[in-house]
Amino acid sequence: MEWCLKQPKIELHAHLNGSVRNSTLLELAKVQGEKGVVVFADVEHVIMKNDRSLVECFKMFDLIHVLTTDHETVTRITREVIEDFAAENIVYVELRTTPKRNEAKGMTKRSYMEAVIDGLRSVDTVDVSFIPSDLNRENSSRYFASNDNGITRRRIFVRLLLSIDRRESTAAAMDTVQLALELRSLGVVGIDLSGNPLVGNWDTFLQPLLFAKDKGLPITLHCGEVKNRKEEVQAMLDFLPQRIGHAIFFEEQQWKQLKQSKIPVEICLTSNIRTECVTSINNHHFADLYASKHPIVLCTDDTGIFSTSLSREYRLAASAFGLGEMELFQLGKNSIEYVFADEVVKKSLREIFDSATPKLPL
Ligand SMILES: CNc1ncnc2c1ncn2[C@@H]1O[C@H](COP(=O)(O)O)[C@@H](O)[C@H]1O
Numbered sequence: 001m002e003w004c005l006k007q008p009k010i011e012l013h014a015h016l017n018g019s020v021r022n023s024t025l026l027e028l029a030k031v032q033g034e035k036g037v038v039v040f041a042d043v044e045h046v047i048m049k050n051d052r053s054l055v056e057c058f059k060m061f062d063l064i065h066v067l068t069t070d071h072e073t074v075t076r077i078t079r080e081v082i083e084d085f086a087a088e089n090i091v092y093v094e095l096r097t098t099p100k101r102n103e104a105k106g107m108t109k110r111s112y113m114e115a116v117i118d119g120l121r122s123v124d125t126v127d128v129s130f131i132p133s134d135l136n137r138e139n140s141s142r143y144f145a146s147n148d149n150g151i152t153r154r155r156i157f158v159r160l161l162l163s164i165d166r167r168e169s170t171a172a173a174m175d176t177v178q179l180a181l182e183l184r185s186l187g188v189v190g191i192d193l194s195g196n197p198l199v200g201n202w203d204t205f206l207q208p209l210l211f212a213k214d215k216g217l218p219i220t221l222h223c224g225e226v227k228n229r230k231e232e233v234q235a236m237l238d239f240l241p242q243r244i245g246h247a248i249f250f251e252e253q254q255w256k257q258l259k260q261s262k263i264p265v266e267i268c269l270t271s272n273i274r275t276e277c278v279t280s281i282n283n284h285h286f287a288d289l290y291a292s293k294h295p296i297v298l299c300t301d302d303t304g305i306f307s308t309s310l311s312r313e314y315r316l317a318a319s320a321f322g323l324g325e326m327e328l329f330q331l332g333k334n335s336i337e338y339v340f341a342d343e344v345v346k347k348s349l350r351e352i353f354d355s356a357t358p359k360l361p362l
């Protein structure tokens with residue numbers, strides 16, 4: 001299934017710190033080990049572990065955050081993640097990350113995001129387009145000066161989503177929404193609510209999310225990732241976000257409501273199976289949503305944490321649900337309609353996909 005790699009693809013659910021290369025994490029752990037911040041021998045086998053429960057995933061995120069917590073490293077991991085995505089023919093990615101404050105490192109939520117944006121600017125294996133189209137003309141020479149020498153390079157469109165972590169307070173969530181509004185001209189297109197689904201309450205985030213909605217910022221919510229959150233799932237569905245991540249533990253009535261709403265669902269097959277939120281690929285709700293033509297997007301969630309890639313997720317969908325090259329191409333192309341970027345980007349994406357349409361066998 002070489003075509004899974006070759007096809008143009010769109011990634012709409014990828015967490016920056018969950019997508020770091022293992023080799024980079026090991027290198028960072030060595031440095032922090034020498035400084036006595038971590039014990040390298042302990043950390044090494046945690047990094048290399050393959051199967052992680054949901055609880056272990058969140059312990060792993062805490063470890064990753066210890067390793068990536070300075071501006072320079074945030075810039076580096078952003079660059080590497082975008083290079084890895086571009087290398088497997090992802091043509092548009094919405095990369096999400098939680099802006100972090102860290103007084104010891106002189107880091108504010110804003111300076112964290114500036115480090116991420118520096119990472120986008122520092123990619124040199126591919127042409128990164130992250131400035132919104134209406135501003136792109138005047139800014140392109142500034143950001144892409146190296147492209148003016150006549151060499152044409154592949155392009156990846158990158159947009160950013162700012163994540164609110166479920167551990168945060170209402171005030172901290174509001175800071176993130178404010179920051180997202182301030183950074184719209186630098187490619188921030190929306191808000192994500194994520195973090196350990198076993199902690200935090202929807203009520204804490206309602207006011208900042210309503211504010212974001214009021215300001216026209218699209219929102220995607222991690223919804224129904226764990227059992228026994230019936231009321232929260234209901235409140236999230238009633239909120240009418242622009243997209244939903246996972247959508248696993250829904251009651252029958254909520255499932256109906258989701259389908260009627262036509263809210264696109266970001267599907268992360270490997271993530272759901274590794275964390276045992278779905279018992280096996282044969283029981284995955286992808287099949288039901290696909291059969292009922294509900295808007296869905298195949299995504300990775302955390303390529304690093306789950307040792308996966310978007311091509312691998314396409315391959316998995318092809319083999320588990322019997323989809324062929326044309327069907328997966330069409331599924332990928334449909335995602336254009338669910339991106340948070342503007343119409344100009346959507347038009348470019350349509351052209352990219354049209355020119356890559358697989359040839360039907362004669
Ligand atoms: C496995 N399923 C998941 N469910 C919920 N939240 C998740 C997640 N995977 C990742 N994150 C969220 O993304 C953060 C890491 O990236 P950033 O530091 O933001 O770049 C995690 O700390 C968590 O808040």
Ligand SMILES: [Zn+2]
Nearest residue numbers: 194222245301
């Ligand atoms: Zn996620």
